[in-house]
Amino acid sequence: MPYADPYLLPIAAVLTAIGLTEIYRLGPSDAFKQGLWVVIGVAVFAVVLLGLRRDYRLLENYKYLFGLGAIALLFMPLLPVIGQTVNGSRLWVHAGGLQFQPGELGKIALIVFLAAYLREKREVLAQGRLKDWGPLLVIWGGAMLVLFATGDLGSALLYYGIFLALLYAATARVAYVAVAVGLFVAGAAAVYKGTPHVRTRVTNWLHPWTADKVYCALTGTQTLRQDCGSYQEVQSLYSIGHGGFGGTGLGAGTFTTSSGHQIIPELNTDFIYSALAQELGLIGAAALLLLYMVFVLRGFRISLFAGDGFSKLLAAGLTFGFALQTFIIVGGILRVLPLTGITLPLVSYGGSSIVSSFIVVAGLMLISNRANADVEGVR
Amino acid sequence: MNRQLTRLAIVAVLLLVALVGATTYWQAWASGGLQARQDNAIQRVVQFTIQRGLIQTGPKAIFAANKKKKVGGQTLFFRRYPQHKLAAQTIGYSTASRSQAGLERSMNDYLTGSNTNLSNAFKRALDKFGGGTVKGNSLLLTLRPAAQRIAQQQLGSRCGAVVAMNTHTGAVYVMASTPSYDPNSISANYAKVLKIRGDCGAGHALLNRATSGLYTPGSTFKIITAAAALDTGAFTPTSTFEDPGYCTEYGKKVSNAGNPDQNGPESFGHVTLLQGFEHSINSVFCNVGMKIGAKTILDYAKRFGFYKTPPLETPSDERAPSGLYKYTKAGRVLDDPKDPSSVDPGRLAFGQTTMLATPLQMAMVAATVGNGGVVPKPYVVAKVVAPDGSTVRDTKPSNLGRAIKPQTATDLTAMMVAAVQGGTGTAAQIPGIQVAGKTGTAETGVNNVYTAWFVCFAPADNPQVAVAVVLEQQANGFGGVVAAPIAKLVLQSLLHG
Numbered sequence: 001m002p003y004a005d006p007y008l009l010p011i012a013a014v015l016t017a018i019g020l021t022e023i024y025r026l027g028p029s030d031a032f033k034q035g036l037w038v039v040i041g042v043a044v045f046a047v048v049l050l051g052l053r054r055d056y057r058l059l060e061n062y063k064y065l066f067g068l069g070a071i072a073l074l075f076m077p078l079l080p081v082i083g084q085t086v087n088g089s090r091l092w093v094h095a096g097g098l099q100f101q102p103g104e105l106g107k108i109a110l111i112v113f114l115a116a117y118l119r120e121k122r123e124v125l126a127q128g129r130l131k132d133w134g135p136l137l138v139i140w141g142g143a144m145l146v147l148f149a150t151g152d153l154g155s156a157l158l159y160y161g162i163f164l165a166l167l168y169a170a171t172a173r174v175a176y177v178a179v180a181v182g183l184f185v186a187g188a189a190a191v192y193k194g195t196p197h198v199r200t201r202v203t204n205w206l207h208p209w210t211a212d213k214v215y216c217a218l219t220g221t222q223t224l225r226q227d228c229g230s231y232q233e234v235q236s237l238y239s240i241g242h243g244g245f246g247g248t249g250l251g252a253g254t255f256t257t258s259s260g261h262q263i264i265p266e267l268n269t270d271f272i273y274s275a276l277a278q279e280l281g282l283i284g285a286a287a288l289l290l291l292y293m294v295f296v297l298r299g300f301r302i303s304l305f306a307g308d309g310f311s312k313l314l315a316a317g318l319t320f321g322f323a324l325q326t327f328i329i330v331g332g333i334l335r336v337l338p339l340t341g342i343t344l345p346l347v348s349y350g351g352s353s354i355v356s357s358f359i360v361v362a363g364l365m366l367i368s369n370r371a372n373a374d375v376e377g378v379r
Numbered sequence: 380m381n382r383q384l385t386r387l388a389i390v391a392v393l394l395l396v397a398l399v400g401a402t403t404y405w406q407a408w409a410s411g412g413l414q415a416r417q418d419n420a421i422q423r424v425v426q427f428t429i430q431r432g433l434i435q436t437g438p439k440a441i442f443a444a445n446k447k448k449k450v451g452g453q454t455l456f457f458r459r460y461p462q463h464k465l466a467a468q469t470i471g472y473s474t475a476s477r478s479q480a481g482l483e484r485s486m487n488d489y490l491t492g493s494n495t496n497l498s499n500a501f502k503r504a505l506d507k508f509g510g511g512t513v514k515g516n517s518l519l520l521t522l523r524p525a526a527q528r529i530a531q532q533q534l535g536s537r538c539g540a541v542v543a544m545n546t547h548t549g550a551v552y553v554m555a556s557t558p559s560y561d562p563n564s565i566s567a568n569y570a571k572v573l574k575i576r577g578d579c580g581a582g583h584a585l586l587n588r589a590t591s592g593l594y595t596p597g598s599t600f601k602i603i604t605a606a607a608a609l610d611t612g613a614f615t616p617t618s619t620f621e622d623p624g625y626c627t628e629y630g631k632k633v634s635n636a637g638n639p640d641q642n643g644p645e646s647f648g649h650v651t652l653l654q655g656f657e658h659s660i661n662s663v664f665c666n667v668g669m670k671i672g673a674k675t676i677l678d679y680a681k682r683f684g685f686y687k688t689p690p691l692e693t694p695s696d697e698r699a700p701s702g703l704y705k706y707t708k709a710g711r712v713l714d715d716p717k718d719p720s721s722v723d724p725g726r727l728a729f730g731q732t733t734m735l736a737t738p739l740q741m742a743m744v745a746a747t748v749g750n751g752g753v754v755p756k757p758y759v760v761a762k763v764v765a766p767d768g769s770t771v772r773d774t775k776p777s778n779l780g781r782a783i784k785p786q787t788a789t790d791l792t793a794m795m796v797a798a799v800q801g802g803t804g805t806a807a808q809i810p811g812i813q814v815a816g817k818t819g820t821a822e823t824g825v826n827n828v829y830t831a832w833f834v835c836f837a838p839a840d841n842p843q844v845a846v847a848v849v850l851e852q853q854a855n856g857f858g859g860v861v862a863a864p865i866a867k868l869v870l871q872s873l874l875h876g
Binding site: 165168169170172209224226227234235237238239240241242243244245254255256257258259260263277278281282285286289290292293296297300303304309312313316319320323324326327330331334335336 | 380381382383384385386387388390391392394395396397398399401402403404405406407409410412413414416418419420421422423424425427428450453455475
C-alpha cells in the first residue's frame with residue numbers, strides 16, 4: 001500500500017490504545033479480552049487489505065449480494081436458537097463461547113450496497129422514476145424494519161443518516177433529503193407514540209431530573225427519575241462534570257461507590273466517553289474528539305480524490321458512518337440527542353465493533369491507495 | 380459529486396464540533412451545578428477522599444474529626460463528632476448522602492479546601508496531581524466548651540437556648556439549643572433524630588433555637604424601650620410616673636395584673652423610670668411607649684440589629700431576623716409596618732404585641748449596653764487554619780455601628796444593675812461581681828404558661844460577657860426564677876474559668 005493515506009492507521013492505533021488503556025483501568029480482565037479482539041481485528045484488517053489489494057472495485061459487481069447480506073446479518077439476532085437479548089435489545093448472536101453483534105458487519109455491507117447501487121443509478125434516480133427506487137427502498141426498508149424489530153434505535157438512526165448522506169451525495173437533490181427527513185420525522189413520531197421504550201428514552205433525555213417522585217417502571221414504585229430511569233445518563237453527566245478542565249488523572253477517577261459498587265452500568269462500552277472525560281478532563285476529551293475529526297477529514301479527502309463514483313461514495317459512506325456513530329453515542333451521553341446505546345468506534349469495549357472499525361480503516365486505506373496512485377500518475 | 384461531498388464533510392465535522400461544545404458546557408459551565416446535586420453518586424464518594432478540616436475550640440477540644448478507612452484502594456475519610464450533643468446545631472453535620480447543616484454546611488468550602496484563592500487552587504491542584512490527599516482547612520471556634528456544657532446541662536430536657544458572647548468583640552462563647560442531637564447519628568438514624576422530644580413536645584432538635592428560634596421578648600424588650608426613652612432625651616432615669624396599676628391606652632385599661640414578670644405590689648403609685656425598670660412595671664413602660672411612639676421604639680430596635688439577620692458564620696437560613704411578625708397564608712413573615720402608628724405603642728413598649736426576637740439578638744442587645752452603646756458584630760469562627768498551620772482567615776472583631784449614646788448605656792447599666800440587686804432578677808446575683816440584667820416573662824396565649832427570659836452582662840463596672848437565656852413553655856416559670864439562675868452559672872463559668 002505505498003500510496004495509502006499515512007494518517008489513518010496511526011490515528012486508528014492511537015484511538016485503540018486509548019480505549020484499551022481505559023478498559024484496562026476499569027477492569028483488567030475485560031482489557032485482556034479486548035486485546036484478543038484487537039488481534040482478531042488486525043488480522044481481519046490484513047485479510048481485507050490482501051484480499052482486495054488488486055482492485056476492491058470488483059465488490060461493485062456483488063452489490064445485491066451485499067444488500068441481502070446486510071439484511072441477513074441484521075436479521076440474525078432475531079433467530080431463535082442463536083439470538084440473544086441483552087439489555088432489552090436483541091443484537092447479539094452467540095455460537096459456542098463466542099458472541100458478537102452481526103449488525104456491525106451488516107452496517108459495512110449496507111454501505112457497500114448503497115455505494116454501488118447509487119453509483120449505478122444516480123442519474124436515473126435524480127430524474128425520480130419510481131422503478132429505479134425499488135431495490136433501494138426494499139433493501140433499506142428491510143434494514144429499518146429489522147432494526148426496529150430488534151429495538152436498536154441507535155443503529156437505526158445511524159443507518160438512516162448514512163443512507164441520507166449517500167443519497168444526497170449521489171443525486172445532489174436536496175429535495176430527496178428534505179422528503180426523507182420529513183418521512184423520518186413522521187416515522188419517529190409514530191414510533192414515539194407506539195413504543196414505550198422510545199418514549200422513555202425521550203423523556204429521560206428531556207427531563208432527566210425530577211423534583212417530585214414519578215412512577216419507576218424498573219421497580220414499580222414511586223421514585224425520583226434520576227434515581228430510576230435516567231440514573232445512568234445522569235450519573236454519566238456527573239462523571240463528565242467531575243472531570244472539569246484537567247480531569248482527575250488517568251486511574252484517579254471515581255467510578256465506584258464507597259462500598260465498591262460500580263456507579264455507571266455499561267461504563268466500558270456505551271459510556272466509555274464519560275469515563276475518559278472524567279479522567280482526562282476537557283483537555284483530554286477535546287483531544288480525543290480532535291482525533292476523530294482528523295480521521296473524518298482524511299476520510300473525506302480520500303473520497304474527494306477518488307477517481308470513480310463507487311470509490312467516492314464508498315469512502316464517503318464509511319467515513320460519514322464513522323462520524324455519525326461517534327456523534328450518536330457521545331451526543332447521547334452529552335444530552336445533545338436522546339441516548340441510544342451504540343459503541344464509540346475503536347475505543348469502546350466490544351469485539352464486533354473493533355473488527356468492523358478495522359474493516360472501515362482497511363476500506364479507506366484501499367481507496368486512498370488507489371486514489372493517490374492515480375493522482376500521482378503511477379497507474 | 381465533489382460539491383456534495385465537501386458539504387457532507389462540513390456536516391460531519393460540525394457534528395463533532397458540536398460534541399466538543401457540549402463537552403465544554405458540561406465540564407466548564409455546568410460542572411459546578413452537577414457537583415452540587417444531591418444524587419451525584421460520584422461526589423458522594425469524592426467528598427470522602429478529601430480530608431475535611433477539623434472543627435475545634437482548642438488543640439484538645441475537637442468537635443468534628445475524621446475516621447480513616449481504606450475502600451477499594453482509595454483512602455476515604457468519614458466524619459466523626461467526638462463531642463456528640465455539645466453545640467450540635469452550631470457545628471452541624473456532613474453526611475454520606477451529602478446533606479449538611481451548621482458550620483459544616485456554611486464553611487464547607489474552607490473545610491474541603493476549595494475556597495477560591497489562587498495560591499489555594501494551585502496547592503490543591505498540586506495535591507491532586509501528585510496523587511496526594513486533598514486536605515481541608517480547620518476551623519478554630521470561639522466557643523468555650525466548659526460554659527457550653529453547663530448551659531446545655533442547665534437547659535436539660537427543657538426547650539430553650541443560651542447565647543453568651545464577649546461584650547466588646549462579639550466572640551460567641553456559648554451557643555446552646557435544646558433539645559439537642561448527636562450529629563454522629565444523622566446518617567444512620569435520621570428518623571430517630573427527627574423524633575427527639577423535649578419538654579415542649581415536638582422537639583425540632585435540628586433547629587438552632589439560639590439563632591433561629593423566635594420568641595416574644597416580653598419584658599426584656601424594656602431595655603430597648605428604655606434606651607429609646609433615654610437616648611431621645613424624652614425621659615431620664617429619674618423621670619417620675621404615677622402607677623395606679625394600669626395605664627390607659629385607646630381609652631381602655633392595660634392592667635399590670637397578669638404581668639408575671641413584675642414583682643412587688645400590683646400598683647406602685649409614685650415611681651421613677653429606674654424603679655419601673657427594676658420591678659418591670661408595665662404601666663410605666665406603657666406610658667413611655669405612648670409618649671415616644673411605636674416608630675421611635677422600632678427605630679431603636681433596628682439600631683440594635685432588629686429587622687436584619689444577625690451576622691454569623693452559620694448558614695443564613697439557620698438564622699432569623701427579629702422584629703414584628705405577621706401571619707400570612709405563606710406563614711410567618713417579618714413585618715416592617717409602613718405606618719408605625721398602627722402598632723400598639725403601649726404593649727410594644729413591654730415586648731408583647733407581635734414582637735419576636737432570637738436569643739442571639741437579645742444577647743447582642745445586652746452586649747451593646749455593656750459595650751457603651753456600640754453593637755458588637757457576633758462571630759463564632761475565630762480562625763481558619765490551613766493544614767500546614769498557616770492562617771487562612773483571621774476574624775477581626777468589628778461592630779455594627781452605634782445604637783445609643785455612651786451616657787444612655789451608662790444609665791441603662793445602672794437600671795439593669797438595680798433589677799438584679801433589688802428587682803426581678805435577684806437570682807442572677809454573683810458574690811463579688813455586679814451583674815446587670817433584665818428578666819422577661821412573656822405570655823404564650825396559654826394561661827400560666829410563659830416564655831421565660833433573662834438577658835444580662837457582667838461585670839457591670841467592666842463588662843466582659845453578655846448572656847441571653849430563653850426557656851420555652853414554662854408552666855408558672857418566670858424569667859427571674861427559671862432563666863436567671865442559668866445565666867448566673869454560665870457567667871460564673873466564663874468569668875472565673
